Amino acid sequence: MIKKGFSIIEILVVVGVFAMIAVISTQAVVSSLTSARKSEAAIQVKENLDYTVSVMERKLRNAREITTCNESLIEYIDSEGNDAEFRCINVGGSNGRVENEDARITSSEIIITQCQLTCTSASEGVPPSVNIFLEAEKADTDISDSDKSPIFATTKVYLRVY
Numbered sequence: 688m689i690k691k692g693f694s695i696i697e698i699l700v701v702v703g704v705f706a707m708i709a710v711i712s713t714q715a716v717v718s719s720l721t722s723a724r725k726s727e728a729a730i731q732v733k734e735n736l737d738y739t740v741s742v743m744e745r746k747l748r749n750a751r752e753i754t755t756c757n758e759s760l761i762e763y764i765d766s767e768g769n770d771a772e773f774r775c776i777n778v779g780g781s782n783g784r785v786e787n788e789d790a791r792i793t794s795s796e797i798i799i800t801q802c803q804l805t806c807t808s809a810s811e812g813v814p815p816s817v818n819i820f821l822e823a824e825k826a827d828t829d830i831s832d833s834d835k836s837p838i839f840a841t842t843k844v845y846l847r848v849y
Contacts (some may be wrong), residue, residue, distance in 0.1 A: 728825035729838055735794045736823055736840040739785050742792055743773055747817050747844045756806035775802030798826040817844045
């Protein structure tokens with residue numbers, strides 16, 4: 688008499704193989720989602736830093752004069768003769784940001800972790816310049832610290848002082 692069907696051992700082996708395939712594919716999906724979240728966070732931070740640097744470049748390039756310059760503050764006279772400033776506030780803290788005299792420039796979605804503003808005086812044939820270095824990361828509690836890779840932006844701005 689020939690038995691029809693599967694033995695308990697055969698069923699257990701098949702269930703074990705399917706369980707291993709399910710674990711491996713679940714890990715692949717989780718890894719893919721984590722990478723996508725990290726990539727999206729990096730894109731948002733880079734876009735925000737690019738915007739901040741472009742605002743600073745535009746205003747400083749057309750400034751008449753820089754009156755005060757230190758690592759986290761630049762005070763200048765804008766193209767219309769008004770006092771203006773860029774200030775890095777609470778750098779490295781939970782609310783690190785860049786502001787001008789009117790409002791916050793960086794979004795509340797990012798945290799400025801480093802800010803270095805350095806000025807160079809004019810020399811013969813070379814106008815004064817400002818070096819801007821900003822580093823930021825995503826300000827999101829849902830993202831682990833390992834997924835918050837810092838993004839930086841740097842530029843050198845020459846004032847149009849003729």
